[in-house]
Amino acid sequence: MELDERKITILKAIIRSYMETGEPVGSRTLSKLPNLQVSSATIRNEMSDLEEMGYIVQPHTSAGRVPTDKGYRFYVDEIMKEKDIELKEKDSQLTEYKELMDKRVDRLEYVLKHVAKLLAANTNYATMISGPSSRRNKIKFVQLSRMEKNRILVATVFEGNIINNRIIAISEDISEKEIGELNMLLNTSLTGLTMNEINLATIMKLRSDAGDYSDVIDQVLTEISEAFTNNEEEELEVYTSGATNIFKYPELTGGDAAGMLIEQFEKKDELRQMLGEINEGYAADAENAGIRVYIGEELPMHDMSDCSLVTANYDFGSGISGTIGIVGPKRMDYDKVLGTLKSVMKQLEDTFRI
Amino acid sequence: MELDERKITILKAIIRSYMETGEPVGSRTLSKLPNLQVSSATIRNEMSDLEEMGYIVQPHTSAGRVPTDKGYRFYVDEIMKEKDIELKEKDSQLTEYKELMDKRVDRLEYVLKHVAKLLAANTNYATMISGPSSRRNKIKFVQLSRMEKNRILVATVFEGNIINNRIIAISEDISEKEIGELNMLLNTSLTGLTMNEINLATIMKLRSDAGDYSDVIDQVLTEISEAFTNNEEEELEVYTSGATNIFKYPELTGGDAAGMLIEQFEKKDELRQMLGEINEGYAADAENAGIRVYIGEELPMHDMSDCSLVTANYDFGSGISGTIGIVGPKRMDYDKVLGTLKSVMKQLEDTFRI
DNA sequence: GTTAGCACTCACCGTAATCGAGTGCTAATC
DNA sequence: GATTAGCACTCGATTACGGTGAGTGCTAAC
Known part of the structure; x- marks a missing residue:
């Protein structure tokens, strides 16, 4: 069976209605829509077909229909096809983000934290x-x-x-002048290197150049290495916001589901790992950049299969990249989320790209 | 009417039983306890008295009794009276905390974050x-x-x-040597001063000493001042952990109460302010240091009147102080919480006091 | 192909009946 | 006078049940 024009109209109408109300939608409701001038019976027939095709489903006999993951997937793909969602330049929220970013260009961390908050609020x-x-x-x-x-x-x-501070204790007496020399030495040797590029040769050269202070160099290198890896494992924060928004969607809070979900949001480790994997995915497949939508079972995190996740990737060059994710019910307002996320990403990249 | 020995035993038994089960406790349950060898009827009479005195209450006629705020207050005071709760030196959790603190003495922030986590888990x-x-x-x-x-x-x-970094842009060309001189100048003038002690005279002197670079000094001072106040308002974090633990206590999660509470925990601003006020309170009244317990309506935050809050204050000298709070249901295990908190505070102070 | 009509299903709602833990009171007992 | 046994009573919780209505599927007519 094919998805003809009318079936598509009906499917979209079902999804949109369900997005608003969260209630299963029946044939009579649909027949009253202006762009569907057919009787409820006709719609029932079409719905029956759509159900057979797997786009919608009945929670129980004699209830209205609800979109399946496949249904949402179709809808989202359809939206994404509508090419670039026009960025409304005058959008108030856009200027809101812009102000935020102009304020403190040097504090990516700060900006990300606040972007999370703003996105959740919006x-x-x-x-x-x-x-x-x-x-x-x-x-x-x-x-x-x-x-x-x-x-x-x-x-x-x-x-x-991105600034990282450590304090080290040294045993030797060291003069200001010698500290200055060590600084010079460190900067000429290390500037521009990544973690992996600091190899044994570099280290050996540093140590021999440092003369008596080779063990200070050792300590410094230890700290720098920790600064690299610690960023990765400990201090690489995941900023979350608006977790309590899920209480606004009854279908997510039935039973103890609410607790489960909120708990997911407290497990920063797992979130970080998930976002990290998604980020890797973006890196591996550069042409498919932009925004991705994971619906229900498609989510990398199994406990959240009642949700949808919309992600976008930022990459400012020099290996500085990360991922933004928005989690909501499957019936989230994809249109709005995609638009908002798109404009935020543009703003971020404009401001921070090196 | 007086609280005689038996009434106290019964009251404590009620509270302890309610702590475990969260269910109203009836006379028959109590009569079965080993240290109460009287009939349920007798206990009923005593309970009736206790109710009259305001220590317990019936949620509805023909239900068991539940402790009131006054009841909890009595119980907590009783525990606190038992002077220093013995610090079990061999306590595994204590070594757990100790290891954490030894690890990185120079990162108070890091330690606090993890103390929050450990406390929540324990x-x-x-x-x-x-x-x-x-x-x-x-x-x-x-x-x-x-x-x-x-x-x-x-x-x-x-x-x-506590380290704070800023990046400033300067227009003038400035040599390494001159930066060194500015450093010297700044350190001799500012070291040991608090925000309020940096007055106009200091600033003027700095500027005139800096000669051509007085506007660099201005910028630096601006950043330092922001470092002070920003610490206070923006970056003064509140670390929370285990908010989802409240889902373990049904009496807190009835209706949409769970959402409300979790939401409270997302409002870091308000939490910070509340903890700040409590901290002030400690400062104002030094002799009453130690641990405080707020029960129900006593809580500074009105939306949490179904909870209890146990706070402790840390003060490492030099104005470095803050507050730890543990929030749970009114029927929280005060004994355990007080003990744990006490040993953690001791550990913290031993490690960090300047 | 579309629509009107109809029987059928089933979650939901409100009411009634039942159950049982727990109380207060009274009278007997120690 | 304190304690206890016994009993009637209360009231939330649970179950049972009939009515209601939104919604479907099917059939027959248009």
Whole structure:
């Protein structure tokens, strides 16, 4: 059987109606729509066909129809096909984001956190953003400064102005002048390198150049390496916001489902991993960049199969990339979410791309 | 009427039983307890008295009794009276905390975040910790470093090794040597000062000493001032953990109450303010340090009047202080919470007190 | 191919009946 | 006077049940 014009109209109408109300939609309701000038009986026949084809389903006999994952998938693909969703330049929310970003270009972290909040507030869904992955990121600048007699502050700045501080304790007495020399040494050796590019040869050269202070160099390198990996595993935050929005959608909060979902949102580790995998996916398949939609069972996280997830990837070059995700009920307003996400991504990339 | 021995035994038994089950407790249940060798009728009489005195209440006629806020208050005071709850040195959880703290003395933030997590996991309640307030904190060290041609990294370290970084853009060309001089100047002028102590005289002196670079000084001071206040308003985090634990207590999740509560936990602003006020309270009344318990209506946050809050204050000197709070149902296991909190506080203070 | 009509299904709602844990009271007992 | 046994009573929780209505599928007429 084919999806003819009328079937498509009906399917879309069902989905849209279900999006609004969250209630199964019946044939009579549809027959009253202006763009469907046929009787309810006709619609019933069409619905029967749609059900057979797997786009919709009845929760129980004698109830209206509800879209299946396949139905949503069709709808989303249809939306995505409508090429570039026009970016309304005057959109108030867009300027809202823009202001936020102009404010503090040097604090990506800060901006991401607030973007999560704004997205949650604007869409009424839950949002999550993974902070920039930096394992492939380059060192821009290293600075040792003596804080106290035998404590040194190691500040490492990565591309994208991601700053990491460590404090190390040293045993030797070291003069300001020598610290200056070590700084010079470190910067000439390390600037522009990624974690993987700091190899044994580099390290050996550094140590021999440092002379008496080779063990200070060791400590500094340890801290820098931790700065790399720790970013990855510990401090690579996932910013979430609006998790409580799910309480607005009764179909997600039946029974103890609400608890389960909110709990998912507290498991930052798993979220981070999930977003990380999605991010990898984007990297592997560059042409398919942009926005992706995962519906129900398609979700990488099994416990959330009653939800949909819309993701977008940011990549500012130099290995600074991450993922934004918006989670809502399957009947989320894909149109709005896709539009909002698109404009936010544009804004982010314009501001931060190196 | 007086609270005689037997009434106290019964009251405690009611509270303990209610803590375990969350169900109203009846006279027959109590009569079966080993330390109450009287008939249910006798207990009924006593319960009637206790109700009259306001320690317990019936949710409805013909139901068992449930402790009132006053009842809990009595119970908690009773526990607190049992002076120092013995710190079991060999307690596995204590070593767990200790390991955590030894690991990274220089990252208070990191430790606090993980303490929140551990507390939530160990107690099964929700925890929140306010990061150290620093408005009254002293500058320990300031360091300018040139990152790029006209970008300077301003690293400010406060007492307690709280590090704050800013990046400023400068128009003038400035040599390494001159940056070194500015560093010297800034450190001699600012080290040891709090926000309020940086007055006009200090600023004027700095500017005149800086000569041609007085506007760099201006920028640096702006950033430092923001570092102070921003710590206070933006980045002064509240770390929460285990919010979903509340789903384990049905009496908190009836209706949409669960949503409300979880929402409270997402409002970091309000939590921070609440913890801040509590912290102020501790400061104002030093002798009453230690642990406090807020029951039901006593809570500073009105929407949480079905809960209890146990708080403890940490103060490491130099104005670095904050508050830890544990939120649970009124029938929370006060004994355990008080003990756990006490040992954690001790550990924290031992490790961090300056 | 479309529509009107009709019998049928089934979640939902409100009411009634039942059940049982728990109380308060009274009278007997220690 | 304190304690206890016994009993009537209360009231939330659970189950049972009939009515209602939205919605379907099918058939026959248009």
